[in-house]
Structure formats: structure tokens, C-alpha cells
Amino acid sequence: MKTTYKQLTWFCAIISVVIIFSSFYSNRESSKNTFLFPYKQAGLNERQAAAHLLSRFTYGATPGEIDEVVKIGLEKWFQNQLSGDLPDDSLNLVLSSFDALALSNKEVAAKYPNQGQILRMVVKDGTVDKDSVKKDGKVYRDVLQQYMQNNGLKPRQDLYRQFISQKVLRAAYSKNQLQEVMTSFWFNHFNVSITKNDCAAFIPAYERDVIRPNAMGKFSNLLVATAQSPAMLYFLDNFSSVGTKVTSGSTMSMAKMRKPKSARGLNENYAREVMELHTLGVDGGYTQLDVTEAARVLTGWTVYPMGVDTNPIERPGFVHEGDFLFTPNRHDNSVKTVLGASFGPDGGYQEGQQLLNMLAHHSSTAKFISGKIAIRFVSDHPSEKLIDKMAQVFRDKDGDIKQVLIAMVTTSEFWSATSVREKTKSPFELAIGAVRSVHADIKQPYQLFNWISRMGEKMYYYQAPTGFPDKGQYWINTGALLNRMNFGLALASGRIPGVRVDLIALNNHHEPESAQAALRIYSQLIMPDRDLAATIKRLTPMLNDPELIKKVDVASAKVSAPQADMDQDEVKTKVLGNSTMLAQVVGVILGSPEYQRR
């Protein structure tokens, strides 16, 4: 008795000490930086380090941003980005004009039916005689349009357009740049695609509610949130997966839960990809049997029907949260074994939670995710040592993404010559970076998306669940490279509709006196951290050729009359005094090989 009491006292004492220490530690952590960046050891000065930091954790430095980061302090700036709560009032004001961005999945489904759904509606409704459908293209389209207008329906394309536009605007203008960069990273990691009609309508909410809020939280939360989202449930078909050994819970009428056409049994797609692509990695140590067993564990994880009356289902064993539904009558209740761990019998919804939790905390996952983060932020070929260090933190800190990022930025490898400027900008990064470099004013974000697609990154339309490959070799190919150069020329010369560039204002309203001066000044403005002597030297003789310059001016004069398809903004761009030669010089800088790297 006495001993027990003594032990208890000791126990309490130890616990209190631990609590005090840990609270002290976490206070310290939140109030001031507990980390230092070892860039000096790597031979970088503060400005160079700030430039590198901006190249990795933003969509590109805006003019003067390097100085701002130096002023704030590099570590402090990074801490602010990790917190992701800088005010974004002007961006939010612009975004508030997009009426689809705040809609729930259910509202989207009701307002933005796809083409096939509209056709069925008009035929059912009797608006269109079923025999005349598609007989006369024009009349038919008008009838459809009228029907949609009368019923408050909008074309699906409008939804995608708004969604893509908001991403372009956030990436270009958000103060919380890392938040957006990480959102892109995780979206690509947990890729879903507009090309798949079933899931397309739910992608805006997927990014908004599933990816962005969890982008810098715990990996396990992100994993579960994606697993329960309609976009992912449809994209990888788990919504239709039905257990073959359903033994209980079948009292619920199956008629109410309309069985999808393809729901004939087990569908392994999600179970396989969640291990191969989302967590363990292809060499993460699982077998085909594990895939099948995991698929059985996840049977019954589906989407709550959105069309019909959506009163919450409150029956034993059902779990209904938001758009997610667990239906015990589709769940395989028998015992399953995944990676040696046992699930069930009769564990219901909790089995899936248990499985995802196990995968999120697996050591292969720590390594796989750390490797992908290192490839995104350090170089295409990060060292094993770096990945191991990050994986260690991933495990120790319960998959805390912020801690993994901090671990990465505090290594010498992050700052080393093998990393600095070793990443190739993706087309999205190039386009947004260029817009940020020249302080462009985006009135029509979708125009940038068209260019980004042409350069090879049709965002949100990548068909494979792998997401876009994250390496320079993928982005740099013959056709794409010419388009990158053309993009630079088009942006600088104001030929992208709805994207205004004021090059003179960029240089404090001083017009450079010669093409040569323009090259020097604007190289410095757009790539302040680079030594561009070689570039300048190379281009100077060409820009000194008066015959050539005359030719360019004459040629451009011939076409300077505003085109019919130009909006007022564009006409204004011309008037702003962007001389052809200046635009040409800036275009060449933006299309130059140096600018393709970050």
C-alpha cells in the first residue's frame, strides 16, 4: 500500500515535469523561432538566401520582395508563411465576385449539371421532343440554353472557369504563398481530375475544404479527409465498392441506397492507390493480397446521395458526415489482414479509420512523403541523408507537415549549390512567377490558364492519379520550350488579353534610353539575385544593330492598330508606352533559360 502510494507520487511528479517542460517548449516554439537557416555555411549571403527561400516557398519573388524578407528576417518570414494567416483582404475582395466558389457540393450538383444530365432533364420535362434532340444544332442549343436559364442552371464549364481563375489569382496575389504552394503540392499528390466527369463537379470543394485547410497540418488528417471526399471517392471508384461477404446490416432497404450500375462487388482502385501513391509508395512493402484486403476494409465508404432529400441517416452503424457516408450494408464484416494487422470482424466504419491511421504512420510513408517534399522544394535528386532526416521528424512529430518543412530548410543541403536554382519551373510556376515579376494586373485569369495548358500543364485535367511528374525533364521538351519563349513575349508585349503589364511603371516610370539599357535594368528587376553578365554580354551586339531595331519598329507599326478582339485594357496597354523594343527585351528575359529555373 505504502509502496504503491510512493510510486504514484513519483509518477505524478514525473508527469508534471514533462508537462511543464513540454508546455515551455511549445511556448518557446510559438513565440519565437527555434530554428536558424545555415545559409552562411553554404556560402550564401543574406540576400541570396532570401532569394532562394522565395524561389522555393512562393510562386516567385515580386520586385522588392527580397529586401522585404531580409528586413523581416528570413526565419521570421518563414515562420509567418508556416502560420499562413497574413491578411489577404484585397485578394478576398476580388475572389468574392466569383459566385460559385463558396457553394457546397450539393449546391454545385444542383446548379451545374453536366451535359448528359441536362439532356435527360429536358427530355423528361418534355421541353424537347426526344425525337428532335440534336437534329438541328443551333435551334437545339438555343432551346437548351433557354431551359437552363429558366431553371437557374449554369454550364459546367463556368464552374471550372471560376475555380481555375481563383487558383491563378491566389497563386499570383496571396500573401500566404506557402499555403498556396503546399495546396498545389498536396492536390497533385492526391490527384483527381476534371477529365473524369463523375468527380469533376466536386473538385472545387475538394481543394477548398479538403486540401487547403490541411495543407500544413497533420498528414493523417489530410489522408482521411481525402479518403472521405466525393472527388476522391468518385475518382478512384471506392464509392461503388461493395463487400462480398456482407453478413449484417442488410435490414436497411437497398432500394433506398440506389446501387450504382458498376457496383457489382469489390473495387480495388482506391485501396491500391492509397498505398502506392498516397502513403507507402510503390516499394513500400505491400502485396497484392494487402491491396485486396484493404479494399475489403474500405467497403461501404461512399458518397451520400446528393440529388434526393438529404436528411441525415441516423441508424446504427451508419456514419454520415457532410458528403461522406459509411453504409454498413455494403461493408465486408469478416476478418481482414493488411500488412500483418487484423481488421474486424464487425469493426464497421472504424476499420477504415484504423487502416488509414496505420498507413499514415507507417515508416514507408514517412520516407515516401519526405522524398516527395524534398523533390518539390530542394532538388530533383535529394540525398538519402536528407530524406532520412525529414522522415525521422515525420515519425517523431506525428506527421506534422510544418515540422518536416522546418527540418528540411534547416539542413545544409537545402542551401547548397546542388540545390540553388536546380529546379525547373513548371508552366504554372513560370506563368505565375512572370506575372509576379512584372507586377501584372490580371483581369482575365483564365487567359493565363490557356497559356499554362499550352506549355504543358493543364492543371486539374491530369488524367492519372499519380499527378504531374515533379521533375525538370518532364516539363522541358521541344514543343513546350518554344511555348515558354512565346509566353514571355506575349506577356511582355501585352498580347495576353486581360493581363495588363506596365513595364515603364515597373522601373519607377523611367523609360530606358536604349535597348541595351533596358536589358541591363530589367534583367536586374526581374532576376535580382542572378549574375546575368553572360546573358547581357551575349545579347548586347544584337540590340546594338540599328538596322534590326528599325526593322522591328517598322514591322510593329504595321500591326499597331488595336485588334477588334482587344478589350479596353489592352488598348490602354499600348498607350502606356511599352515600346516594342522594351517589350521585346523583357519578353526575351522571361523566356530566357535562366528564368526557367528557380
Next chain:
Amino acid sequence: MVSRRGFLKSGGLALFGVGLMGGIPSFIAEAAASAKYQAPYKKKKTLVCIFQRGAMDGLMAVTPFTDEYLKAARPTLFMSAARNANGNSLIDLDGRFGLHPAMQGFEPLFREKRLGIVHGIGSPNTTRSHFDAQDYMESGTPFNKGTSSGWLNRAVGLLGHDALTPFTAVSLTSAMPRSFYGDNPSVSINNLQEFAIQMRGNQAGANLAAKSFEDLYDQTASGLLKDTGKESFEAMKMLQKADTKNYKPANNVIYPTSALGNSLKQIAQLIKMDVGMEVAFAESNGWDTHFNQGAGNGIFARNVEDLSNSMISFWNDLSAYQDEVTVMTMTEFGRTIHQNGTGGTDHGRASCNFILGNDVNGGLIHGDVKPLAVENLEDGRDLAVTTDFRSVFSEVADKHLHISNDRILFPDWKGDQIGVMKG
């Protein structure tokens, strides 16, 4: 009938040898110097794939017109081979199958045994989702979503030599198709004329910019950017020399002005330029005919007319290159035996495909189509898949491009070829 041109006479050699600023493009020169590849000017075989997105109704394209079950299942869609006044009769190919009348241009090619048809072709995965079925067909792995590469990209890796030019695999589409995903070099080009440095209406400016870029990429430290830059400018000049804008097809061919016609026309240009293209890809859309697909006339008729006219124009334009070219169509699945309530057909299982070329075992309808009694149907409703698409794709790749490594081309697949190609 088909003239094989010696390489000395080839337009391609003239193009490479004299016209260009820098003489012979370096990738060709490198190829010549490489031990792996002895004859850089030898004309390449080209496989042209056309994806019919939306799932073509194979039973309407090539109809088993003696089948009473089909006739009963399709009151307004069924056509017979018996001549009738309104011209809605099928072209009788072999007493059992009839070609849709809008594809009449295919008949001579079929009779000459250059056009082969495979019926009952499809995927072993029973999904009836367009997206999933296209994804599986293009990745070439019908049970694995996560395959990162496409089968045509893997084919490029199996050609037995390094990709010698930037045009080894070209897709005439605005975005890279799933079939082309992967590590081997491949490009998607929407329009050959856009393959240039452009400043709208300002040619002098464009020339200056092009020269600046060429210089900059030539001196950059990044090997990837330097090499790709060099290739890009060489490729660009090659296309400029060829004057793609004023292209005149051979034999007074006039291509349909459709997307497919345009794509095939540009593929023909690339083949004639001898740019080393071995795999080409084009798309045809609008095959998802749930509503009023029509019979002798209508949506479906217009679609097959475009398909066949585009392919025939391509074939005739390439009269001097026919030995080198095989064209193969593909579609993700077929459509229901029964017509639906809106004069169309819904998602089914097997369809048919067309293979055109001098190596094709043509004039035959390959595969196995049983009488369409309910007991012979898949899931009691659809034309059964009796030929795995991988069997046909792998045979065509094998016989035309000499790619025989099925373990890489179609992992997880072990099956037999069915003789769609000669020899």
C-alpha cells in the same frame, strides 16, 4: 504500285542537307555517328493511332446484319444490306457483316485487303465509365490505375534505339494524351504552324527574338535547357522550311476540314518530311451517341463519314509512303445491343476497330461475334469482349514497329495474337 524511294532522292535528305542554316541538324548528325543506329536516313515506319473518344457503336459501324436478335433490339437503328430506295443499305462485306454506308470509301481498301477489322474487341475490365475505360486502354493496364506511363510512350522506349529526333512520337492534340504519358520523348502539337517563335504580325520582331533565344539557350549552363533549346530551334527551322502553311497534299486529296482531318493532314506532312516520327496520335470526338444516333443519316453517319474520309484522304495523300504507315483506330468500349428510349444506345462492352496498312491481314473481319441471343451477351445486354485490345495493339506494334516486348508494353498480359497482321 507503291514506289519505294531511295534515300538519295528523298526530299528529306535535300531538306536536311542544304537548306538549313546550320546544315544537318545535330540530332541527325549524332544519330549518324551513333553506333546504335547505322542508317539515319532510312525511312522510319510510322504507327498512327486514332482514339475515338466516347465509345463507338461497333454494331452500327460494322453490322452483323443477318442477326435477327440485333434487328429486333434496334427497331429504328438497324439497317440491312438489301438495296433500298433511300440509300440506307449496308455495304455487304462478307455475307454476314455490313459496313455503314457512310463509310463507303473503306470498301475498296477492304477488298484490296489493306483494311482489316476486328470485331468484339474491348477491355477485360468491365467498367462502363468513359474515363476509366479510356484510362485503362491508354495506360495499357486494365486493372491498374496507378500506371504512370501510357502504352505508346512505352512503345517509344522499345523501338530499339534512342529517340533520334524531337518528333519520334507526336500527338496532334492540344494536351498530351494519356497514351503518351511517360519518360520517353514525345510532344503534343496542336498546329504545326504554331511551332515557331511568334509575335503576331511582327515577323522582324519574331526573328530577332528567335535569334536572341537561340543564342541564350546555346550558352546556358543547364544541360537540359541547352540541349532541348537546340533541338527546338532545329525542329522549328525544319518545319519552317517545309512551309507547312501552304501544304499541298498529293493526288489532289482534299482532307475533311474536321479536327481529325486536320490532325491527319499534319501527320502526313511530318511523315513526308522524314522527321523520324515513328508514333503518331490523333483524336476523334462525339461517339457517345445516347440520343438520336440516326441510321443511314444523322450523328453517327456523320461521325463515321468523317472517320473514313479522313483516313482515306490520309492514305491517298501518302501513296508514296504506304508501306511505311499503319493506321489503327481504338475506342474505349462499345454500346448496348438494345437501342434506348431516346433513339440512341448506352454504354456497352465490345466494339470494333479498323487497321489500315500494307502489312495488315486485310479484307477480313477478325475476332469472334456470336449470335446476339441473350445467353451470348455480356451481363445479358452487351456484345461480349472476345478479343482483348492488348492482343491487337501488341500484334500491330510487333509487326509494324518490331516491338515484341509485351512484358513492358502490356505488363500483366499474356495472350495470343490473332493474326490481324501479315506474317
